Amino acid sequence: DQQVKQNSPSLSVQEGRISILNCDYTNSMFDYFLWYKKYPAEGPTFLISISSIKDKNEDGRFTVFLNKSAKHLSLHIVPSQPGDSAVYFCAASAQRSSNTGKLIFGQGTTLQVKP
Amino acid sequence: DTGVSQDPRHKITKRGQNVTFRCDPISEHNRLYWYRQTLGQGPEFLTYFQNEAQLEKSRLLSDRFSAERPKGSFSTLEIQRTEQGDSAMYLCASSERSYEQYFGPGTRLTVT
Numbered sequence: 001d002q003q004v005k006q007n008s009p010s011l012s013v014q015e016g017r018i019s020i021l022n023c024d025y026t027n028s029m030f031d032y033f034l035w036y037k038k039y040p041a042e043g044p045t046f047l048i049s050i051s052s053i054k055d056k057n058e059d060g061r062f063t064v065f066l067n068k069s070a071k072h073l074s075l076h077i078v079p080s081q082p083g084d085s086a087v088y089f090c091a092a093s094a095q096r097s098s099n100t101g102k103l104i105f106g107q108g109t110t111l112q113v114k115p
Numbered sequence: 116d117t118g119v120s121q122d123p124r125h126k127i128t129k130r131g132q133n134v135t136f137r138c139d140p141i142s143e144h145n146r147l148y149w150y151r152q153t154l155g156q157g158p159e160f161l162t163y164f165q166n167e168a169q170l171e172k173s174r175l176l177s178d179r180f181s182a183e184r185p186k187g188s189f190s191t192l193e194i195q196r197t198e199q200g201d202s203a204m205y206l207c208a209s210s211e212r213s214y215e216q217y218f219g220p221g222t223r224l225t226v227t
Contacts, residue, residue: 004157032214043119043206043218044158089157095214100171102148103216105157 003027004092006106014114019077021109023090026071030092034103035064035075038087047088048075080113087111119219121207127225128197135193136222140209147190148216149182151175152204161205164190197226 005024013019021035031052036044050057050064050073057064063076077084087110091103120139128134140147145166150158161180163171166187176182179197184190194201204223208216 006157034215036218041220041223043121043208043220046215046217049215091157100163100165101146101210101212101214101216102160102163102171103150103158104160107155107157 001026002107003030004090004104004106006088006090006109008109009107010110010112012112012114013080015082016079019075019080019084019111019113021075021077021088021090021111023073023075023106024071025073025092027092027094027104028071029094029097030104032093032095033064033066033073034091034093035062036089036091036105037084038089038108044089077111080111082113082115085111085113119207119209119217121205121219121222123222124220125223125225127227130199130226131196133193133195134197134224135191136205136207136224138190138192138207138219139188140190140207141211141217144209144211144217145187146210146212146216147184148208148210149190149192150206150208150218152206152221153202158206161192194224197224199226202226 034049035047038044087108090106147164149161152158164184204221208218210216
């Protein structure tokens with residue numbers, strides 16, 4: 001049972017353009033969402049997060065949008081840079097109903113930004 | 116702050132052998148997590164410690180797996196009688212509160 005899904009295994013964009021990575025979830029108990037970036041042979045690096053009480057959070061070039069009714073979130077990267085090329089993971093947790101804060105991850109989307 | 120560290124970074128072992136991995140979390144973080152990642156998948160939760168107490172274990176953590184966090188500092192993950200299906204990246208993460216988790220570089224296990 002895949003509770004967090006990233007249906008696009010890969011995405012290729014031109015440098016300077018917008019990258020949009022998508023994520024869907026099924027568990028309505030999820031109330032906190034995070035995006036991580038992962039380079040080969042390294043652990044995931046935290047990028048940005050959003051609580052379910054918000055619908056948008058912005059940090060520099062990164063913006064996360066949350067649509068609770070659709071159980072969908074997206075990560076926008078503007079402008080995209082070649083250094084953004086990596087695997088991006090969406091993750092969710094149920095903070096109110098769980099004391100552990102464990103994260104449930106999607107399968108990841110490989111982003112390639114072409115110069 | 117040196118971040119989360121894990122040792123070793125790579126481990127190759129023969130089927131049936133025991134292996135032990137170590138994780139040193141960020142010093143002020145009282146929460147520690149272990150995850151496992153296989154090729155083409157996202158990390159999957161294995162177990163969670165708050166200080167020295169192991170508060171949750173995933174069903175993925177069979178009885179061949181054991182984790183400890185003595186004194187609430189570093190943690191170890193041991194796999195007994197390794198199987199080829201145990202080959203994966205084992206990731207450790209820590210957090211100060213149950214929100215953002217910070218990951219180490221992982222230990223890549225190959226069981227031959």
